[in-house]
Amino acid sequence: SLLESCGTRGRAPYDEVITHGFTMAEDGRKMSKSLNNQVFPQKVIEQYGADILRLWVASCDYADDQRIGPEILKSNAEAYRKLRNTVRWMLGTLAHYDGEDVPLAEMPELERYMLDRLSRLSVSVRAAYDDYEFKKVWQVLFNFATVDLSAFYFDIRKDALYCDPISSVRRKAALQVIDRIFRAFVTWLAPLLPFTMEEAWLDRFPGEGNSVHLELFPDLPAEWRDDAVAARWEKVRRVRRVVTGALEIERRDKRIGSSLEAAPVLYLSDEALLSAIEGLDMADISITSGFDVKPLAEAPTDAFRLPDVVAAVSPALAEGRKCARSWKILPEVGSDPEYPDISLRDAAAMRERAAAGLDG
Missing domain, CATH: 3.30.2320.20 (Class I aminoacyl-tRNA synthetases (RS))
Structure with a gap:
């Protein structure tokens, strides 16, 4: 204890200590049997899983009293669902990644921008963890997943990933960048959501002895930063x-x-x-x-x-006419006699896939 250590050793039994406020009911009142507003961790785990309870802890400002209740947990579960869907999409997309990389200088500028964003995010995440600001870690990573990835980068690049020829530099660079994002993102989130991130990591990198919890936070190349x-x-x-x-x-x-x-x-x-x-x-x-x-x-x-x-x-x-493959509406659709119902880009992709013995 603190008193015993100070009396016998002349110092505290730890280098740093974090204190937190009281855990209150959702409406800010103290939990009690008479108010029937108690929340039991085991019941939360049974209903939502341990990672949702951990997410609630991470999303709280422990410098103040923290509140918990059905609506708060439901909100955490919805945020978790969005994040899990982002990770799941990356896993599905990376099934097509063969490890062929594009040099940074040859990447489309959008990919270089996302690597810059990842580099800046690394600084924020490391600093927040060092300062025990777990709420900030969660906020910056959730914002990155929903705003930068799902609503921006992934949304833009779905067309290239699904429809570009397999030799396309744009497609290869996108797969490469998504691989780098996945590795960093899952590693950063592992301390907060250990079970979910372990599941995602082992799906991507199966094998005995593999674990995201044995990985260090990645050191990202300095050249990724591009003001x-x-x-x-x-x-x-x-x-x-x-x-x-x-x-x-x-x-x-x-x-x-x-x-x-x-x-x-x-x-x-x-x-x-x-x-x-x-x-x-x-x-x-x-x-x-x-x-x-x-x-x-x-x-x-x-x-x-x-x-x-x-x-x-x-x-x-x-x-124009609607391309049956990309769904874009373009005047050029119908100009390729071999593939009259798709665009010229998609026709080239189909020929390349056919030559490689792949399905359309």
Whole structure:
């Protein structure tokens, strides 16, 4: 004990100690039998699993009193489900990764941006763990999974992963980056969600003696950090938010079913934003079948805008036929006599797969 150690050894029996507040009921009241508001850990584990209970602990600010109850646990379970689905998608995608890597300099810029994001995240995660800020660890990793991965990078790259030729540098680079993300992400989360991350790790790297809990946090290469790429893509993401906001209204009002039915017009005059999107396939980044850019002065009065981005978007329907493979609507569909129902990119992919003896 503290008193005994101080009396016999002249020092505390530990180097550091963390204290926490009281555990209260969901409404902030003290737990008691009379109020029937007690939460028993064993029952939580039986209903949700041990990792949900651990996630609740990690998501609490232990410097204050922490609350627990059915709704809080339900919210934690929903967050866990989203994160588990992200990891599951990576596992399914990486089944196609053969270990063939693309040099950093030859990668598409989007992949270099994601490696930069991973590098910056590594610094934040390590610092938070060192400072026992487990809530911050959870927040930055959950935000990365839902905002940077599921809603941005994975969403954009699904088309390349599913439809590009197997020799495509873009596809190979995407698989390589997802592999690096998986290794770091699962290792970082292992102290918080040990059972789930062990399950994911062994699915990816089966074998006796393998365990994510024997892995060290990865030391990421310094060359992954790229301030110029990061600055450019933060601007691209700002522009993309305006486009996705406009498309969401079109979906809500049932004018389109999928974003691939659209070919939006972006009205933009900000030189920094114009420079950021120059040379990029904004249809690919916006997950649309077409994309056009015009001066902001030409924007119609009813064009969609966001208060923090000097830009406007006017949705329009894509012209052409629907590709049976990628679902993009393009004028070129039907121009390949051997594959008349798909785009030229997809026709090339089909020929390559046929030559390799693979199914379409």
